[in-house]
Amino acid sequence: MRIRTAGVVAVLGLALAASGCGDNSKDEPAAKDSPKAASGKLVIWADDKRAAALKPFGEKFGQENGVTVEVQAVSKDLQTNFVTASQQGSGPDVVVGAHDWIGNLVQNGAIDPVQLAAEQKSAFNETAVKAVTFNGQVYGVPYATENIALIRNTELAPEAPKTIEDLVASGKKLKAEKKASEILCLQSGQNGDAYHIYPLYTSAGGYLFGTAANGDYDPKDLGVGKPESIAAFQKIAKLGEKGDGALKRSITGENSIATFTGKKCAYLVSGPWAIADAKKAGIKYDISPVPGFAGGKEAQPFVGVQSFYVAAKGKNKALAQEFVTNYVTKPDLAVALYNAEPRPPALTAAFDQVKGTDPDLAKFSEAGKNGQVLPAIPAMAAIWDPFGKAEAAVIGGADPTKTVTAAGKTISGQIK
Template sequence: MRIRTAGVVAVFALALAASGCGGDSDEPATKESPQAASGKLVIWADDKRTAALKPFAEKFGQENGVTVEVQAVSKDLQTNFVTAAQQGSGPDVVVGAHDWIGNLVQNGSIDPVQLAADQKSAFNETAVKAVTFNGQLYGVPYAMENLALIRNTALAPEAPKTIEDLVAAGKKLKADKKASEILCLQAGQNGDAYHIYPLYTSAGGYLFGTTANGDYDPKDLGVGKPESVEAFKKIGALGEKGEGALKRSITPENSIATFTGKKCAFLVSGPWAVADVKKAGIAYDISPVPGFAGGKEAQPFVGVQAFYVASKGKNKALAQEFVTNYVTKPDLAVALYQAEPRPPALTAALDQVKGTDPDLAKFTEAGRNGQVLPAIPAMAAIWDPFGKAEAAVIGGADPAKTITAAGTTIAGQIK
């Protein structure tokens, strides 16, 4: 699994958060109902978020004298949105992951969002950075997510400081027949760039450099560079012909279940895993993913869920009003959190819920120095070649040859 789309609920939360964050203007966003409010507002989200959004959508409709429809799109929400937008049959607002932005902007599918400075400052700074593309704000964030280390405290009372400490503890548990796997970090036969990324960064690897203004630079590809070769050597040493901590048999389908079945003491996953861990009755704790001894800090990707205004929507003024002055309210962000617990991007909403959910602060801390998942279109070229290179190296392939070849493939796909 890469980034799980939080769906409509997330979108609403993002929207609420956005109205709380400030934009480039110091003037507050207008509170008046737009003239376009005489029409209908259509919102697309995934199945999970739709139910949470509907009560707020109805309230917004009543307050503005309009009809609001929240429509669930079960599969391929991003692709369906782009296609529908080009055909003139798309929604006015769509909720989805921030790493869609590059593709959506490239296809002319979304408009910038105007938030006042006080609204912008009400959001987590990293969340605002994630929805900013080419210097413009394109979405209102509602939730955040990143990987952390979830451990079974009955088997591993202390959080490992390094990946070497984790491997040593896992090996001892295997020797004592208290576990059958050292680490549950999903790879599978095709690899998983998202889940291996914290270890890749700790070993010195990078995907893209940055420009002078801090944006990711597709012309500076790190895959295939000497840093990535050294990183893959360290990843390979943890693989099936080395320490045995990374295995292709740990897949997106079974990684969480292997942990909840008490077959491993350590799981690298995100907030989406917690419900299953609780259901299994496992005593657990959450800490940052540990890096290599003497290496850099492990940096997970930070993903954000947000609300977007469709550039070809039939009621754009109403959509802007909804996203900037309604989605930015804490009550919507809290409702979206309750529908699917991920740290709210709106600071006031996070403050409201973190007292009853200690996991939120722990995930937030684990992602404190994380890297915003690149939203540039070039990122689409990374996933498959990088993941397959990871799987091959975990299986014993030569790290230098494998990641250099992946870099050549990726560079050829980036236009």
Template sequence: MRIRTAGVAAVAALALAAAGCGSGSDKPAASNSPKAATGKLVIWADDKRTAALKPFAEKFGQENGVTVQVQAVSKDLQTNFVTAAQQGGGPDVVVGAHDWIGNLVQNGAIDPVQLTADQKSGFNPTAVKAVTFNGQLYGVPYATENLALIRNTDLAPEAPKTVEDLVSAGKKLQSEKKASEILCLQVGQNGDAYHIYPFYSSAGGYLFGTAANGDYDPKDLGVGKPESIAAFKKIATLGEKGAGALKRSISDANSISTFTAKKCAFLVSGPWAISDAKKAGIKYDISPVPGFAGGKEAQPFVGVQAFYVAAKGKNKALAQEFVTNYVTTPDLAVALYQAEPRPPALTAAFDQVKGSDPDLEKFAQAGKNGQVLPAIPAMAAIWDPFGKAESAVIAGQDPARTVTAAGNTIAKQIK
């Protein structure tokens, strides 16, 4: 989930012209969608998903007698989508992370989607939960993702049971000059709440409590409370003035490449890191992120990638047809998996690819006790202050003072 860094948006359109009304495919044209022969369906996605979507978008266009245009938005997709929606433009369908939902709903940028009970039952239940907001389904999930511990088995044959075991193994490799870093977990100058969360949760910290219905409660902010201070004190022991396992010099730009260069035996990352490990010829294995000795089980965030229907789209009925009856097919889910190997949310697609990819089940095991990444609007207030507090504590700043200040900043933003 390298999705937290903003950049200048680069939008490159791929126009997929449709050819006539009937395509002779095995799926008939949808009877409940308008024959919008004069319109077009516009889809925004990132570069990799744009390529995977192309043949399916073309097929959909042929079957519905419309032009389908897929546009690749390389950077800052969410912000560009909200801005376009507020200006009355933008796509009919957008592809993105589930934790966008609170912000998108708050800005009136997406509509609920309608899946039948039978369609819902075909998905990973956690994925369905992730795209449900205020009791309504706002997206059609296609992939899940969570962090795990990826290790170089040449350097570390056994999976560490605890964080302390990991640090001990990493230090031994350093002393033997087989590795220069104990752990590759991205921190950077501004921290990274997503990647540190397994350690934070193991040490007893939390972001938001939950309401009676199980939804995250923005009124119960955990950052700044005693549990979070205790958690950051544990994290500090791993920092630059402690064990040296967590460093600001390891960032989103180099954490994976440092691992693939065999400079560290352990990498905390997600499915997106595996293709780089394979290209580098690294012998690797995947296991759950370990927790602190005597602490709670480490819980990574579980994220979901999904398709959304734009509230300001010009062809909303056609967009609903696309996300409910095309995105729910195994063929498209498998194609998206092949574009970037994240575990498919559609059970039939997961079952189809797991035999050829044992990593899928290992990531699923690593995330089975994970927490759904909060999608409430208040989550937007967490990232920057929490991350900067993490970076400061890892640099050696006082955990209690630093985390209390971060909690105050977050609380003011939520109000």
């Protein structure tokens, strides 16, 4: 594990100053008093980009509270390294990561619920709060949301396609005119990509997990292998290499964006992370929802949320709660993290602050407004590999019924 310290503030040797920005909610109290930490040090783990953005805020929090704050960048396998370090008692007090880690982290006893007051929760995007809620408890403070959309080269495709069939027809015409070499850049590769194919899978009627009465995903109701999923993959197969040729295994996570910025395809299914490359390449682009199948359901992308977590085995849990509940909830930190990596802020005040300077923000949010929260239940870990490989096989021409039925059995066996 490669960890480097991104910022350390001097210990001021002072008792923690009292502070509070919670409300008087009796059932959901916010942390009202800054805790007294035994060692006076708060350790935060994040990836490289976020660690750099957090540095000045860590320094400010440390100065205000008389503690040392170390923001450490973990470059690879942050979730795995955090769980391992937690079990060994050598982990951080706060970790920053995706909401779909929650099921695994809770299962491993690695994180505690966070103490957000009702008033604080209401300041966030509702979907973001739902994403960090697991088994009825809030386990993280969200700071950004993300989802994929259709990004198109407006010089090649002036109008947003209303259906995937319209997109394919437009892409085929561009190929025939030798204005593009690919119909669509939607990454698959040899192992598939469940995340990027999901909007088309849902539009065709497929689902991963059903939901329980309380709205939580139900791992006992597995959709993969059911008739709906087979029908969905039959539609996806028609877009594949033996069909329209819109979906190809040669389009991968490594080349999909580059193929689009190289003007070899007019349509790219990707997220906000692709925009910097499009701008650098001078592509004139627009953003719209991923189109679904004609006569099908709405195409629903996954909605992911980036969040701050309190380590269950951290040395300064009270100080960590203070940081995530009463400091991370401030708009200036959310805006700084947005500037480090432009994903829509989960905090409404921060979103409103930056949307005027970034027209793409509202378009990505619109594309994800009816999306599905990426399941955070532990059973989701069993989905990715078998589902992806089934997708790639079907795109390559394998029989959808046999392939998806087999994938369902594999997933079901892993969940049990």
